[in-house]
Amino acid sequence: MDSSEALWVDFKKPIVNAEDYFASLRGRRMNVFFMGERVSEPVDHPVIRPSINAMAETYRLAGERPELGTVRSEIARQPVNRFLHVPANPGDLVTKHEMQRELGRRTGTCFQRCVGLDAIGTCHSVTFDIDVKNGTKYHERFLEFLRRAQAANVVIGGAMTDPKGDRSKAPHQQSDPDLFLRVVKRDDKGIYVSGAKMHQTGAVNSHWLIFMPTMRMTEADRDWSVVGAIRVDAPGLTYVVGRQTNDTRIVDGGAMDAGNAQFAGQESLIVFEEVFVPHEHVFMDGEWEYASSLVERFTTYHRSSYVCKTGLGDVLIGAAAEAASHNGVEGVSHIKDKLVEMTHLNETIYSSCMAAAHQAKPMASGAYLNDEMLSNVAKHNVTRFPFEIARLAQDIAGGLIVTMPSEKDLHNNEVGPLIRKFLRGRDGVEVTDRMRILRLIENMTIVRNAVGYLTESLHGAGSPQAQRIQIARGMKIEEKKARARKLAGISQSAK
């Protein structure tokens, strides 16, 4: 028995369904804070719960549509949740993307399980490459870790983004060395890491975290070149859940005002204070030369994962069409034309992500990786088109999305009847249904889930400029210039 085995003892019984998942989150001793207060039980916190519901859909889908949500793994030698699977062929990535779109449609938000999924694929190949070069045993360790995770069917989160401090400086040059996560101590059992990770998607809702470096490292950054897996309730971890737009509306308004009462995303700041990682869960320690390929592979996977936003796009297009129907204008030519434009943009994103999956290539470990250029192109479209889709949805919905009275006013004796009288749409439409659909559009374009649909679409998996840098690297400009010279009748390149 290795020293890590004890860490798995709580996960002996695999999580099968959403109820198991909720149960698995209860009773953990974690330092979770939100709005200045310690959250004793996140599962019961009204603002956090919708994010847990969204994560739970990844279990529900596996039960309801196993062809989409599960896949046989040759690691665990059994069917596993697809969020725990290393892609073994392009088809695996294609189905992964279909699953992501479907979960986007089901939740209308970020379901938070993709970072860990993409970390798994990345670690599989990078540990393999390090071992081949250095004779280390990272890959074997990683496989063993993954096998256990697959068997237990846990949620693995991925933690990458460091605070970075002064962006013109490398980790070892920062005045505060903790501004990048690093190894602060080593002993015969394992390593101890300190620092922080920011914008961590769904961390509080996970069971394990894989932490990874956030950028290219230099030799002097050895201590910062570290990858490992830890339990989210490991001693030394503190979580500060970030505020989202209108996160508290579910509390102060109600289900209708929330727009999408059931589902939401979650991001938090995680602080690490001498967190212990046993050797068995360390997958890189000092191999700074591999940090850049780790980051490139992770972002290549993860940028295509933004196909999920086309699922949100489906919901928003549907909501806009429903709102138009409530107003009796669904058949008007400019409305139809806007719905077509929204669909065109949404499917363009989808096509880029899918092409990046279909044209995946194998790495040395056997894991398949999306086409790098197309994955960057896909994400770059995600930084643009949802904003236009959202604008068009608001155009169709009308100004009422931002001037509508609260659900609570409906229940007031004096003004409730007035609202019902004056907010009605075409005959046959319930006033409350009209309000609900407008609140959903508000939710996705300017309120809580706009965080995921818009801002996260800009910055998740790298900001727009990060994609442009990768596109510049991959654009084979010399080859293109040679083609142009040939057609122009130029015999050779200028000096």
Place this chain on the structure above:
Amino acid sequence: MDSSEALWVDFKKPIVNAEDYFASLRGRRMNVFFMGERVSEPVDHPVIRPSINAMAETYRLAGERPELGTVRSEIARQPVNRFLHVPANPGDLVTKHEMQRELGRRTGTCFQRCVGLDAIGTCHSVTFDIDVKNGTKYHERFLEFLRRAQAANVVIGGAMTDPKGDRSKAPHQQSDPDLFLRVVKRDDKGIYVSGAKMHQTGAVNSHWLIFMPTMRMTEADRDWSVVGAIRVDAPGLTYVVGRQTNDTRIVDGGAMDAGNAQFAGQESLIVFEEVFVPHEHVFMDGEWEYASSLVERFTTYHRSSYVCKTGLGDVLIGAAAEAASHNGVEGVSHIKDKLVEMTHLNETIYSSCMAAAHQAKPMASGAYLNDEMLSNVAKHNVTRFPFEIARLAQDIAGGLIVTMPSEKDLHNNEVGPLIRKFLRGRDGVEVTDRMRILRLIENMTIVRNAVGYLTESLHGAGSPQAQRIQIARGMKIEEKKARARKLAGISQSAK
């Protein structure tokens, strides 16, 4: 003494400054509701107060920069607040627009006094035209009303948008006749109106309201063809203040979390139940043929008034530049390029609005009206460019705007120090200053004032399609076709 004089008794003493204005709002008996509860004193309501602060800036500006905020009126024969002035030459409209941009810069939100201003200009010319045709006395009445309002320096709100019900039907065809505001009774003292007005900007913060029809009327819609002025505390009026994104954050988070703690906009639903209007305050009653020109003139004024958004744009561009400075990247070429793009789009809006003012034309009453084509073009640009400016601001600001811990966490002993440690930017920048500027960007792009900067930019003064219809009407396509035929060598038009 006319029967309306009593209604002015509370305004004997003119409002001079912001403090007078706040005082003038207190102690009124109004039926105001928000989130299911009656609001006893809106001035003291933490969610409503920022919208009153924004309105108050129109008084402050008049004191601090009288050349911008005031103008001599030939009606009151004295200097008046520019928000109470009928434009008497193109220069009046030019300065009006400069004032609006400046107020946008000061408040970062909608300061709510333009609807009433544009209603004044509209009523001036329409009442004149009706009187010339019909021998009525509306214009004289209106001038008297305005003279008093100028002397008292009150806030006049404008109320136009009816609920509309089934949009394929005229007012008189609706199953519920109240779906458009209408005269329900007449007696020798005046008229009584019932119905509702939606999306009413700053109504609760006003002293008087001018109500107007919302669209072209037919002969059968005589009772719905009505214009008049009422006090906002007139018996029979009920206000339901609409919810805005994150309106309650000021309560549950604090000043920093709010992003712009001081200023916000306000929209409400106003219900009219047999509200009395004395003859002296009735400016149209049954002259349905004038409803369409009233609407066209109002929208022509009001679409150019959206120049205020360039003031918000100034703030947002500045905030993005400040955030970039905090991150130490202000000099990076792609950041600079994005700031230039934001400025280019912002100044394009400005140029369209200003051209529409400079090329204003006089109407029969002597009031000047913005160029109709250019005003529509200006507003149409407002339905597009702020969305792109907001996207670029978020691009520069980074994902932290939507994942940042609450201000309350800063005050927590356990996590406060951790946040201060990890959220710092370049040397010399206070963590709290960094957080403040990011919250301001959040505020304007996805939180409370995004309502005004984005959604209201789409729908205020008419949705995009409304501008396209006006552009189509004004585009002189036959003249353009003749020019093309001439250059193409075609001797005559096809049959």
Place this chain on the structure above:
Amino acid sequence: MDSSEALWVDFKKPIVNAEDYFASLRGRRMNVFFMGERVSEPVDHPVIRPSINAMAETYRLAGERPELGTVRSEIARQPVNRFLHVPANPGDLVTKHEMQRELGRRTGTCFQRCVGLDAIGTCHSVTFDIDVKNGTKYHERFLEFLRRAQAANVVIGGAMTDPKGDRSKAPHQQSDPDLFLRVVKRDDKGIYVSGAKMHQTGAVNSHWLIFMPTMRMTEADRDWSVVGAIRVDAPGLTYVVGRQTNDTRIVDGGAMDAGNAQFAGQESLIVFEEVFVPHEHVFMDGEWEYASSLVERFTTYHRSSYVCKTGLGDVLIGAAAEAASHNGVEGVSHIKDKLVEMTHLNETIYSSCMAAAHQAKPMASGAYLNDEMLSNVAKHNVTRFPFEIARLAQDIAGGLIVTMPSEKDLHNNEVGPLIRKFLRGRDGVEVTDRMRILRLIENMTIVRNAVGYLTESLHGAGSPQAQRIQIARGMKIEEKKARARKLAGISQSAK
């Protein structure tokens, strides 16, 4: 021996390479007109020749890169040129698209062989479906035709677009029945067709043409519901080659002024006057119900075929980079950024086309068809992005592309030396090379090959609105609305 066999006698010896192809075009008796004159030998006509060169590249590619340009067909049971292959799996479509991009890179223009290719795939499945329903023998006939064409390695053109006359009327309602191609006579040997086809790509450079209806037909349009194959030199055919921008510059200027002297596209008007088609070459005659699926399948294939424009995009990006290098500004940040943007747009088109190939589905005949939604989305992007890519190329290239002296001026003793003195770029760059690359950019953005890169990208395979109609049909709006209702908490659809 069937009556069609004589028509194949000239093609006994298969065309193997480009030289064979040129030879195969010579000496045919065709009625070809250009600029008011009969063209006795198109192969030798300086304006037409570049279009023949472009077509010839499809033969060259097959020789040089057989994995791309050829494929084993189960119809001929031998390797055939990929332009004569019916796609038998998604991979066939994927490789087809790679071949099209490569030919775009090689020629910088339209190589004209895709219409026929896409007609083959379409006829394969439609004839199969008709036979299954009606017991006809069209599929067998078609396979025999195709087998012969594959063996002979001929160029098959496709002819679809009718003149259409009054677009609000069906074929049988037109005042002139010839405005849609139709059967005017039938006898025991075959049928006789009259009418015209417009915008016919590469027709003069082909050996055979497959003609097809251009839109949905009604029962009264039986005589217009006709598909068949004819030799391009069949009696009764007349070709009027259309003018292209600057088509004559190759004559009046020279190779350098032409920009791309070697390659160009070609479109012509084909008039049919009682052209005989033996029964063996008739693949539909009267089955009007199948016209709409024929058109839909053809456009689905053909809209994805516009992936070729990404090959032109590669050339144009390379040319812009080369021009920037000549000016010594390739490393300037705004130049690099524009090259990245061009690449991003180009690869977005590519990704949409490739996704449409990878997600192809089989039809009853076994032929695979691109995903319909994605193919429409792909083409719709082609109607937009090349215009922006071209604008950026001109931005980088500078105004000299439209103000540069002629190549002939270079050879003039007086001004030649002056041009060489003043038009030089950075050290090490030949003035003539600089001029060549600028002429290539001119060629692709505003001169002869802009026809193919821009206007044809708009209108080929259907104008933008045609794609929007298909997107509207395929966007599953009811399903999307149901998703939105579910998340909004609405129990059922409004009536």
Place this chain on the structure above:
Amino acid sequence: MDSSEALWVDFKKPIVNAEDYFASLRGRRMNVFFMGERVSEPVDHPVIRPSINAMAETYRLAGERPELGTVRSEIARQPVNRFLHVPANPGDLVTKHEMQRELGRRTGTCFQRCVGLDAIGTCHSVTFDIDVKNGTKYHERFLEFLRRAQAANVVIGGAMTDPKGDRSKAPHQQSDPDLFLRVVKRDDKGIYVSGAKMHQTGAVNSHWLIFMPTMRMTEADRDWSVVGAIRVDAPGLTYVVGRQTNDTRIVDGGAMDAGNAQFAGQESLIVFEEVFVPHEHVFMDGEWEYASSLVERFTTYHRSSYVCKTGLGDVLIGAAAEAASHNGVEGVSHIKDKLVEMTHLNETIYSSCMAAAHQAKPMASGAYLNDEMLSNVAKHNVTRFPFEIARLAQDIAGGLIVTMPSEKDLHNNEVGPLIRKFLRGRDGVEVTDRMRILRLIENMTIVRNAVGYLTESLHGAGSPQAQRIQIARGMKIEEKKARARKLAGISQSAK
């Protein structure tokens, strides 16, 4: 009598109308080359003549609409052609822009007289400033020159763009000092200049040229810091007229094929070989510190002058509407919507240019200059919107614009009747009229006048990046940041 007087002897009799203008161009001894040949009489050259016709419209307009085309000058103390007038108030610039739009509508191309006009305004203020500082007499000389030019009513061209060679080097650092125009000799009568100017609009069609430096100079660039006026037929000048897209179609096709047979633009390379300039015509010689403000003022004037493109836009919108009418689809909703979009974009350009005129400010000399920020914004919109307008025009027009047979085919006995049969549109439309309007659209979007409407819109008066640099300079970012800080509650700027 000053030594320059002899140079004016040919212009004793003022040019009054277009006929006088044509006469004035005849018989001059100029070194003009086109396509490798010396052009003996440009007025009679079929390719050059349309550009002369366009220039002649500036005389015709003055006769037909004197309120637009003429203005009283306080310099000549008489009415002068507006193209020779120094703007003395904002209204002068406003009317100038209306004149430019009208000439754009009349010619559908570049009428070439604005560069000289904007050079006049610039020299007026710069010479004044130099004299004030240095006690020179440039301003007096310039006024005398202008007075004579106004009296003679000649065309003054402006010459600014130098070849520039290695763009990273100043003029005095170039390996060939002639790569910027410079003084090579001075004697008691005047100076002698050598070098070249590129992309010179309408130079061959002018009577005089004002040459100016093209960019900021340093002290070592004194000899390159020179401004003066010369006759276009001065000894030592050579012109090479540049090729334009399809410039020869007027010769090889005919009037219809040309699309706009009457009007076109013109750009040429001008080489200066020791060209003598008498002192009286030297307006700067060595005052290198003023080169940058000269360039900034010129571009500020000239960028707004691109309002002329809205006149071309009017023609193109009209042509698209006419083409739609010929096809019987003018009332279709997507067509109408595209015409509205084209108009919106066109009027947005107009509004920016007009705002820049209305908000003009006076300089020390009394000349008014457009608002710098708005002028840059206006031109920046011109680098974008015409491309989209052109794309939409092609969308509406259909593919026939690039596949249509030549006019010559119409006259051929065999194919003429076929074309008339098959190219007809809706009833009542002449086939030739349909062809003419399509050729006009081709002309403006992909053929000869696309040079002016598209490429020149990009690069004339400075490429897009030049405007971005000016916008960056003028955007007052510190002021904007201060506004943001204030609203965010930040007390002071970060260090």
